[in-house]
Amino acid sequence: xxxxxxxxxxxxxxxxxxxxxxxxxxxxxxxxxxxxxxxxxxxxxxxxxxxxxxxxxxxxxxxxxxxxxxxxxxxxxxxxxxxxxxxxxxxxxxxxxxxxxxxxxxxxxxxxxxxxxxxxxxxxxxxxxxxxxxxxxxxxxxxxxxxxxxxxxxxxxxxxxxxxxxxxxxxxxxxxxxxxxxxxxxxxxxxxxxxxxxxxxxxxxxxxxxxxxxxxxxxxxxxxxxxxxxxxxxxxxxxxxxxxxxxxxxxxxxxxxxxxxxxxxxxxxxxxxxxxxxxxxxxxxxxxxxxxxxxxxxxxxxxxxxxxxxxxxxxxxxxxxxxxxxxxxxxxxxxxxxxxxxx
Numbered sequence: 001x002x003x004x005x006x007x008x009x010x011x012x013x014x015x016x017x018x019x020x021x022x023x024x025x026x027x028x029x030x031x032x033x034x035x036x037x038x039x040x041x042x043x044x045x046x047x048x049x050x051x052x053x054x055x056x057x058x059x060x061x062x063x064x065x066x067x068x069x070x071x072x073x074x075x076x077x078x079x080x081x082x083x084x085x086x087x088x089x090x091x092x093x094x095x096x097x098x099x100x101x102x103x104x105x106x107x108x109x110x111x112x113x114x115x116x117x118x119x120x121x122x123x124x125x126x127x128x129x130x131x132x133x134x135x136x137x138x139x140x141x142x143x144x145x146x147x148x149x150x151x152x153x154x155x156x157x158x159x160x161x162x163x164x165x166x167x168x169x170x171x172x173x174x175x176x177x178x179x180x181x182x183x184x185x186x187x188x189x190x191x192x193x194x195x196x197x198x199x200x201x202x203x204x205x206x207x208x209x210x211x212x213x214x215x216x217x218x219x220x221x222x223x224x225x226x227x228x229x230x231x232x233x234x235x236x237x238x239x240x241x242x243x244x245x246x247x248x249x250x251x252x253x254x255x256x257x258x259x260x261x262x263x264x265x266x267x268x269x270x271x272x273x274x275x276x277x278x279x280x281x282x283x284x285x286x287x288x289x290x291x292x293x294x295x296x297x298x299x300x301x302x303x304x305x306x307x308x309x310x311x312x313x314x315x316x317x318x319x320x321x322x323x324x325x326x327x328x329x330x331x332x333x334x335x336x337x338x339x340x341x342x343x
Contacts, residue, residue, distance in 0.1 A: 044097035050076040110163035181289035203240035269305035
């Protein structure tokens with residue numbers, strides 16, 4: 001297998017393997033644990049896992065990280081392609097992988113942070129110069145974790161730790177707004193407030209129109225007319241309530257289950273979060289984003305997803321195990337990301 005040693009951007013010094021190597025091993029283990037717990041098998045993610053696993057095995061043997069060519073990667077995932085076809089195959093798969101990883105970056109960072117590291121593992125492609133013998137190379141690099149407002153809390157026995165699993169795909173009409181979150185600053189904040197005011201004005205105008213109609217004998221001359229106008233007022237009021245209630249709850253609670261109309265058909269267990277961003281070169285601001293918080297069940301090891309508490313836990317979001325949703329139930333603390341058993 002053709003391989004070259006990684007030096008430079010990976011942050012790995014061949015002669016200093018102790019503390020730094022332990023950090024890298026932990027970061028790779030966190031990367032693999034995240035994908036094992038929360039991801040379904042795809043060709044793209046299989047490549048990422050194989051690359052991470054191969055790098056982890058080398059580090060555990062005291063060997064430095066290696067770079068691999070496309071034929072090496074095909075061998076790692078048992079892809080039956082020849083050396084000539086490996087480049088075209090991996091080029092297509094890597095594009096899908098880059099998109100998948102971008103959606104999962106926050107979750108990978110969360111798991112690495114909870115593992116006690118200050119770095120996280122990230123698959124990397126180094127383009128070749130072109131020509132024979134100058135193909136692209138693939139490896140794992142280690143990037144610094146960004147600062148987080150959430151403390152790293154060690155769960156007690158029976159508790160679980162949530163991660164922000166991935167960035168969700170909004171419904172088609174909301175993609176221009178929520179593809180990378182909707183920051184509530186500048187004209188976006190103004191437009192968001194104006195939207196709420198317009199909905200209130202529309203509901204108020206409909207109710208006023210209904211009142212005027214009911215007090216005009218020529219318009220409401222029969223019981224049928226009265227019923228139609230009352231039904232119209234009720235429908236408009238219900239629509240207005242349905243539109244504004246989620247955002248009213250979000251302003252109070254900061255995290256709610258996302259309305260179905262905002263989420264793609266294939267997405268489940270999605271939350272709408274009003275998060276605070278603290279950029280280094282700007283004032284803090286709030287941002288609306290679609291997220292999914294998940295965890296590993298402390299009892300059976302299956303995935304725990306957040307859901308509305310309903311009558312049993314009114315006004316709360318609780319974590320329910322995908323295999324035992326009635327029995328394996330946990331609380332959710334958005335700040336510490338810790339869930340305590342509720343049963």
